[in-house]
Amino acid sequence: MTNSDLAAVVAAVRERIDPDEEERRALAEAAAELESRVHDALAELPVEADVLQVGSTARGTWLSGDRDIDLFVRFPDDLDREQLAEYGLEVGHAVLPDGHEEYAEHPYVKGDYDGFDVDLVPCYDVPTASDIRSAVDRTPFHNEYLVERLDDDLAADVRVFKRFLKGIGAYGSDLRTEGFSGYLAELLVLEHDGFEPLLQAATDWHPQVEFDPEDHGTRTFSDPLVVIDPTDPERNVAAVCSAANVARLQHYARDLLADPREDLFFQAGPPALDAEAIRSHLDRRGTTPAAVVFDAPDLVDDQLYPQLRKSLDGIADELDRRGFDVFRTELFAADDDAVLFVELSVAERPAVERHVGPPVHVRQHAEGFYGAYENGNGYYGPFLDGDRYVVEREREFTSATKFLTSDALFDVALGKHVESTLREDGYDVLVGDEVATLAATFGAELGRYFDPRP
Amino acid sequence: MTNSDLAAVVAAVRERIDPDEEERRALAEAAAELESRVHDALAELPVEADVLQVGSTARGTWLSGDRDIDLFVRFPDDLDREQLAEYGLEVGHAVLPDGHEEYAEHPYVKGDYDGFDVDLVPCYDVPTASDIRSAVDRTPFHNEYLVERLDDDLAADVRVFKRFLKGIGAYGSDLRTEGFSGYLAELLVLEHDGFEPLLQAATDWHPQVEFDPEDHGTRTFSDPLVVIDPTDPERNVAAVCSAANVARLQHYARDLLADPREDLFFQAGPPALDAEAIRSHLDRRGTTPAAVVFDAPDLVDDQLYPQLRKSLDGIADELDRRGFDVFRTELFAADDDAVLFVELSVAERPAVERHVGPPVHVRQHAEGFYGAYENGNGYYGPFLDGDRYVVEREREFTSATKFLTSDALFDVALGKHVESTLREDGYDVLVGDEVATLAATFGAELGRYFDPRP
Numbered sequence: 001m002t003n004s005d006l007a008a009v010v011a012a013v014r015e016r017i018d019p020d021e022e023e024r025r026a027l028a029e030a031a032a033e034l035e036s037r038v039h040d041a042l043a044e045l046p047v048e049a050d051v052l053q054v055g056s057t058a059r060g061t062w063l064s065g066d067r068d069i070d071l072f073v074r075f076p077d078d079l080d081r082e083q084l085a086e087y088g089l090e091v092g093h094a095v096l097p098d099g100h101e102e103y104a105e106h107p108y109v110k111g112d113y114d115g116f117d118v119d120l121v122p123c124y125d126v127p128t129a130s131d132i133r134s135a136v137d138r139t140p141f142h143n144e145y146l147v148e149r150l151d152d153d154l155a156a157d158v159r160v161f162k163r164f165l166k167g168i169g170a171y172g173s174d175l176r177t178e179g180f181s182g183y184l185a186e187l188l189v190l191e192h193d194g195f196e197p198l199l200q201a202a203t204d205w206h207p208q209v210e211f212d213p214e215d216h217g218t219r220t221f222s223d224p225l226v227v228i229d230p231t232d233p234e235r236n237v238a239a240v241c242s243a244a245n246v247a248r249l250q251h252y253a254r255d256l257l258a259d260p261r262e263d264l265f266f267q268a269g270p271p272a273l274d275a276e277a278i279r280s281h282l283d284r285r286g287t288t289p290a291a292v293v294f295d296a297p298d299l300v301d302d303q304l305y306p307q308l309r310k311s312l313d314g315i316a317d318e319l320d321r322r323g324f325d326v327f328r329t330e331l332f333a334a335d336d337d338a339v340l341f342v343e344l345s346v347a348e349r350p351a352v353e354r355h356v357g358p359p360v361h362v363r364q365h366a367e368g369f370y371g372a373y374e375n376g377n378g379y380y381g382p383f384l385d386g387d388r389y390v391v392e393r394e395r396e397f398t399s400a401t402k403f404l405t406s407d408a409l410f411d412v413a414l415g416k417h418v419e420s421t422l423r424e425d426g427y428d429v430l431v432g433d434e435v436a437t438l439a440a441t442f443g444a445e446l447g448r449y450f451d452p453r454p
Numbered sequence: 455m456t457n458s459d460l461a462a463v464v465a466a467v468r469e470r471i472d473p474d475e476e477e478r479r480a481l482a483e484a485a486a487e488l489e490s491r492v493h494d495a496l497a498e499l500p501v502e503a504d505v506l507q508v509g510s511t512a513r514g515t516w517l518s519g520d521r522d523i524d525l526f527v528r529f530p531d532d533l534d535r536e537q538l539a540e541y542g543l544e545v546g547h548a549v550l551p552d553g554h555e556e557y558a559e560h561p562y563v564k565g566d567y568d569g570f571d572v573d574l575v576p577c578y579d580v581p582t583a584s585d586i587r588s589a590v591d592r593t594p595f596h597n598e599y600l601v602e603r604l605d606d607d608l609a610a611d612v613r614v615f616k617r618f619l620k621g622i623g624a625y626g627s628d629l630r631t632e633g634f635s636g637y638l639a640e641l642l643v644l645e646h647d648g649f650e651p652l653l654q655a656a657t658d659w660h661p662q663v664e665f666d667p668e669d670h671g672t673r674t675f676s677d678p679l680v681v682i683d684p685t686d687p688e689r690n691v692a693a694v695c696s697a698a699n700v701a702r703l704q705h706y707a708r709d710l711l712a713d714p715r716e717d718l719f720f721q722a723g724p725p726a727l728d729a730e731a732i733r734s735h736l737d738r739r740g741t742t743p744a745a746v747v748f749d750a751p752d753l754v755d756d757q758l759y760p761q762l763r764k765s766l767d768g769i770a771d772e773l774d775r776r777g778f779d780v781f782r783t784e785l786f787a788a789d790d791d792a793v794l795f796v797e798l799s800v801a802e803r804p805a806v807e808r809h810v811g812p813p814v815h816v817r818q819h820a821e822g823f824y825g826a827y828e829n830g831n832g833y834y835g836p837f838l839d840g841d842r843y844v845v846e847r848e849r850e851f852t853s854a855t856k857f858l859t860s861d862a863l864f865d866v867a868l869g870k871h872v873e874s875t876l877r878e879d880g881y882d883v884l885v886g887d888e889v890a891t892l893a894a895t896f897g898a899e900l901g902r903y904f905d906p907r908p
Contacts (some may be wrong), residue, residue, distance in 0.1 A: 060506035206815050207841065224841065243841040254821070286804035286852065287833075299768070323799065325777070327808060329848070345777065350740035350799050354781065360701035360908075361660045367708070370908075380739075383906035387661065387678065387701040392782070398740065452837035454814075454824075 006196060006260040010160055013265045017163050018156065019064045027057055030114050031069055032140060034095060038120070041094035045087055047407035049075045052126070054143040056182055060155040061146075069118045071095075073124035077133065081106070084201040088122025089144060092183055095120055129231035141231040146186055157195035158186050162266075164195075167265040168252040168454075170245040176305040178242040180249070187213065187227050187237060199253040207246055240423045251454045270451035275436035281450045282433060287327050288347035289435045290400055294427035296338035297417035307415025308333060312340045314412040315404075323349045324400040330449050332442045338418075338439060341449075347431075357382065357389035404429045460650060460714040464614055467719050471617050472610065473518045481511055484568050485523055488549060491526060492574070495548035499541055503529045504579070508597040510636055514609040515600075517617060523572045526594055528579035531587060535560070542576025549574055552782035559588040583685035593811040595685040600640055611649035612640050614719075618649075621719040622706045622908075624699040630759040632696040634703070641667065641681050641691060653707040663733055705908045724905035726897035731892035735904045737886060741781050742801035743889045744854055748881035750792035750873035761869025762787060768793045768866040769858075777803045778854040784903050792872075793892060795903070801854045801885075811836065858883045 019027070031053050038051040055070035056062035073091055075084050085106050085183050092099060096118060099111025108121040124133045129141040150158065162185050167173035173181035180188075192198035202316025207224035210217075217228035217274050221236045224243045229235040255381035256264050273281075282289060292315065296304060308331045316326045325345040332339040366389060373382050381391035397403040410419065421427075430437065439446060485507050492505040509524035510516035527545055528766050529538050546553060546563025550572060553565025562575040578587045583595040601700050604612065616639050619625035627635035634642075646652035659679035664671075671682035675690045678697045679769050683689040701776075710718050718806070736743060746769065750758060762785045770780045779799040786793040811823035827836050833847035851857040864873065875881075884891065893900060 078785045170644075204817060244838045247838050247841040250814050254817075285806045285846075287806065288804075322778070325800075327804065327806070345804050346779075346800050350742075350781065352739045352741065352781070360704050363658065363708075370705075379673060380904070381906050384701050384705070384908050387697040389908070392739075450834070452835050454836060454838050454843070 003257065003260060006257065009256075009260040009262050009265075010195065012262050013160055013163055014156060014265075017063045017159055019062065023064060026114075027069070027116070030116050030150075031057070033069075034069060034071055034118060034120075037095040038071060038091060040424055041091040042073070044094075045090065047075060047079070047087060049087070050072055052140050052143065052240065054139050058143055059147050059150055059186075060152065061150065061158040061162070061186055065157055067116045069113070069116045070139075071118065071120050072136070073120065073122050074140065075122060077124040077126050077131070079124070084122050084124065088120075091122070092120040100361065105136055115117065129229075138229075138231060142183055142229075145230050146183075146190070149190055154189060154194065158189045160195045161185050161189050161198065163265045164252070164256070165249070167267045168248055169269075170248045171268070173240045174303045175240065177245075178240055179245045180241055181237070184227060184237045184241070187211070189228070191227075199257055202250050202253040203257065205250055206248070207243065209246075216270060229318055248454055269444070270453075272446045272447045273439055273450060274443060275439040278436040278439055278446055278450070279420060279433050282436070285343075288344045288400070288432055289430075290342050290344060290347070290404060291430040291435045291438060292340040292342075292404060292422075292427055293367065293430060293438070294338055294418075294421055295425055296333050297421045303333075304333060304338075307418050308338060308340065309415075310413075311414040311418040312342070313410070314414055315340060316342055318412045319344065319403065322397055322400075322403060323353070323395075324403070328449075330445070332438070332445045334445075337441050339442060341435070341438075342400075344400055344452075349395055349398050351395060351398055352380070352392045353395040355379075355391050355393050356385070357391065359387045360384070360389065383400050401431050403428060457711065459652065460711065463710075463714040463716050463719075464649065466716050467614055467617055468610060470720075471517045471613055473516065477518060480568075481523070481570070484570050485511070486524075488523065488525055488567060488572060488574075490781075491549040492525060492545055493871075495545040496527070497546075499544065501529060501533065501541060503527055503541070506594050506597065508593050512597060513601050513604055513640075514606065515604065515612040515616070515636070515640055519908070521542055521570045523570045524566070524593075525572065525574050526590070527574065527576050528594065529576060531576070531578040531580050531585070538576050538578065542574075545576070546574040559590055561566075583683075592683075592685060596637055596683075599684050600637075603644055604640065606630075608643060608648065612643045612648045613641050613651065615639050617719045618706070618710070619703070621721050622702055623721070624702045627694045628759075629694065629756045631699075632694055633699045634695055635691070636690045638681060638695070641665070641684070650692060653711055656704050656707040657711065659700070659704055661697065663700075702908055723898070724901045724907075727893055727901045727904060728897060729893040732890040732893055732900055732904070733887050735888070739797075741887055742798045742854070743884075744796050744798060744801070744858060745884040745889045745892060746794040746796075746858060746876075747884060747892070748792055748872075748875055749879055750787050750790050751875045753871055756791075757871075758787060759785075761872050762792060762794065763869075765866075765868040765872040766796070768868055769794060769863070770796055772866045773798065773854055773857065776851055776854075776857060777807070778857070782903075784899070786892070786899045788895060791895050793896060795889070795892075796854075798854055803849055803852050805849055805852055806834070806846045807849040809833075809845050809846065809847050810839070813841045814838070814843065815841060844899055855883060855885050 035051050042049050052072045052074060052095045054072050055068060057069055073088060075087060089107055089109060096109055096111030099109040101107050102110050106122055108119060110119050121136055123136045124134055126137055129138055133137050162171060162182060165180050165185060170179040172179045188198055189195060191213055192201055208226060210226040212228040214230040216233040218233045223236055223239055224246045225238040227237040229237050252264060295377055312329055312331050316329045319342060320326050324347060327343045327345045332341060358365035360366045369389050373379060379391045379393035382389040388451050460528060465521055489505050496503050506526045508526050509522060511523055527542060529541060543561055543563060546792060550563055550565030553563040555561050556564050560576055562573060564573050575590055577590045580586055580591055583592055586592050616625060616636060619639060624633040626633045642652055643649060643750050646655055658882040662680060664680040666682040668684040670687040672687045677690055677693055679692040679695050679701045683691050766783055766785050770783045773796060774780050778801060781797045781799045784795045786795060812819035814820045820843060826838055827833060827845050833845045835845035836843040
């Protein structure tokens with residue numbers, strides 16, 4: 001079944017995202033020049049090596065405007081790691097004299113050439129993907145697999161699918177997004193032989209959904225989406241993809257097929273909110289927001305976001321456990337600021353809490369419990385509820401604010417660097433309308449928070 | 455093992471509860487005179503019947519000061535029920551000229567004789583307890599069973615045990631108390647061959663605890679305590695006894711054996727509270743009490759209390775379900791007033807509530823849910839939480855008071871007559887410090903509420 005309305009929408013999207021001849025030519029010329037420079041640099045080294053362009057710009061799946069050129073320099077796999085790094089940097093600096101060093105599994109050089117962002121990454125030239133010595137060694141195999149299989153039509157569909165994922169906010173395998181990587185998008189289009197058949201299939205997925213293009217998978221996974229890497233039977237390419245992002249793809253796939261329209265590919269998101277608009281939402285909702293605000297630890301996003309998420313979950317769980325019902329949570333981070341945002345249905349509790357003891361017939365425990373509370377003044381009881389002793393004793397924290405500003409916050413399992421930052425640099429707690437001041441830094445994020453969409 | 459301190463306490467208790475010679479003689483004389491009058495009245499009737507004294511005063515297990523004489527008139531079991539009732543009332547009025555009619559399974563006459571409360575109850579003279587035509591027919595068999603087995607020592611121990619049950623608040627098989635009946639107390643003392651061995655055993659009970667003196671039980675029960683009626687293999691004499699009252703006996707049995715003292719047999723309970731004391735407790739606790747106050751329906755206690763309890767549980771469950779966390783509940787009834795008392799930890803909720811929809815992959819439900827909320831203004835969302843749609847919509851009741859004063863109260867499963875009373879006669883809802891006004895009628899009950907003991 002082909003949907004002619006969808007076809008028209010896709011054509012319109014392609015008008016906007018397909019690189020034109022000039023862009024393709026400029027990129028090809030830049031890549032060729034860079035490869036030539038690499039060969040020159042390699043000629044100076046006492047080692048045999050080759051260079052390979054990889055990534056979306058190597059296989060025609062980049063979107064117009066993307067300016068990334070990834071060149072992998074493959075060294076013999078009997079080199080030790082130090083030499084690999086040394087040679088890699090030597091080539092990198094020769095090719096990109098103004099480049100700077102970054103670090104993934106090895107150090108590598110990143111720099112600008114003719115308006116392109118160029119990564120020059122050293123790796124080992126291993127016989128198969130099963131022999132890799134570091135994660136980057138896998139990339140040439142991915143590249144080879146896709147280049148062999150993606151013709152121009154499929155490459156175009158990959159571009160459309162990637163634009164769709166960007167439009168719905170599900171593109172990116174970074175640990176902030178937890179979405180679909182470019183490689184995953186390419187494999188899914190390949191597996192379904194096109195964009196529209198992939199969408200049709202996604203509408204009826206019942207996660208866990210598993211694809212194994214080479215039919216060689218050897219492990220089981222618990223992720224909602226499993227795509228076994230065609231170059232590595234042990235690896236789920238979709239391991240990072242969250243249940244929400246799988247559901248998001250399903251939701252918008254249904255939406256697009258039912259009502260094809262271009263704007264789903266280019267969603268802008270709700271407008272940013274100012275302080276007044278935030279106060280107005282809080283007034284309408286009647287909840288009590290509390291924000292733990294601090295200087296973000298100096299970490300890359302893939303380390304920062306998991307730590308922020310762990311900290312937020314830990315705090316929210318502990319608030320819930322203490323009777324402060326959590327309505328919704330979110331984390332915000334930008335530049336140097338981080339916010340753990342907890343919106344509460346219940347922000348105050350009474351001075352007493354119920355403490356249920358053992359059944360009276362469990363004699364040793366029951367006598368211990370009763371003895372511990374007998375003749376004391378700080379509580380009501382013990383009395384019986386059914387066959388159990390119960391006391392009503394003083395509650396440790398009668399407000400969420402008191403908990404958040406106490407040392408008990410550090411009994412929660414926080415991200416390691418978040419914990420040290422909170423301890424050493426301190427933090428602010430904003431409660432109620434005070435959170436409206438966050439609009440200055442996080443107006444856009446709060447706009448999404450108060451206008452949430454799939 | 456005999457506990458000499460306990461023996462001394464029991465002796466002191468017996469000083470206070472054993473009927474003395476004069477009391478026994480007065481009772482015997484009254485009973486004999488009443489029996490003689492019954493014989494005279496029966497002589498006027500065209501039927502053969504006999505009379506039997508039953509109950510605690512018939513078997514020496516009454517406590518000094520009890521003034522109940524129960525006489526059962528046994529008619530042939532081929533009489534129809536109307537004739538039984540007619541003859542029974544005729545005898546009753548002849549014996550107790552100033553008596554009045556009451557109604558259990560049959561009508562019977564109740565009246566005063568020489569300071570004694572006399573019940574004159576007609577029943578059928580059936581061959582065995584398995585042949586009974588109404589519940590009262592069983593009583594003569596109970597009487598016969600116990601009279602044959604309770605010697606003076608055991609009867610004395612029954613009196614002590616009954617006084618102990620009264621002291622701890624667990625005496626009575628009425629549906630207000632849900633405790634131990636006199637007959638159950640007698641069977642337990644008989645089964646354990648005395649008061650102290652019974653207490654020793656109770657300290658280590660692990661409910662369900664089952665006794666079957668005649669080893670003839672044919673059914674299984676779910677009650678915490680099961681004592682198969684020696685005169686009826688199908689009946690659990692302890693069916694009414696609640697888990698809390700079984701636990702209560704265990705608790706105080708341990709207490710008495712560890713620290714024998716007379717006051718456990720004559721506990722007064724905490725003092726009544728005035729309005730100021732109630733406000734002081736509420737202030738200390740920081741909770742929000744709410745009381746539904748109404749004229750008690752005109753029912754006997756055994757009908758009233760189950761209906762009040764059902765109503766209270768229904769209201770508390772619904773408050774909890776709506777997010778108003780219930781801390782403790784109690785029901786008060788006296789004279790014509792009834793109160794369903796609900797102490798809340800959370801009495802207010804925000805204007806919004808979270809409504810979790812189906813997982814996106816359950817396509818039909820998911821599309822129905824999303825369609826129902828799409829493009830509306832009254833809520834936030836739908837958005838995704840994991841693989842599910844969620845909306846935040848307007849909460850129906852933002853305060854417990856609003857719920858309690860609304861018609862939604864009648865969607866709760868209330869006791870039948872409670873519901874009609876609330877509907878027809880209306881009710882008041884007292885909230886917060888307003889409940890202190892209940893001190894005027896329920897000061898003693900609130901005294902127990904705010905000084906709860908096992």
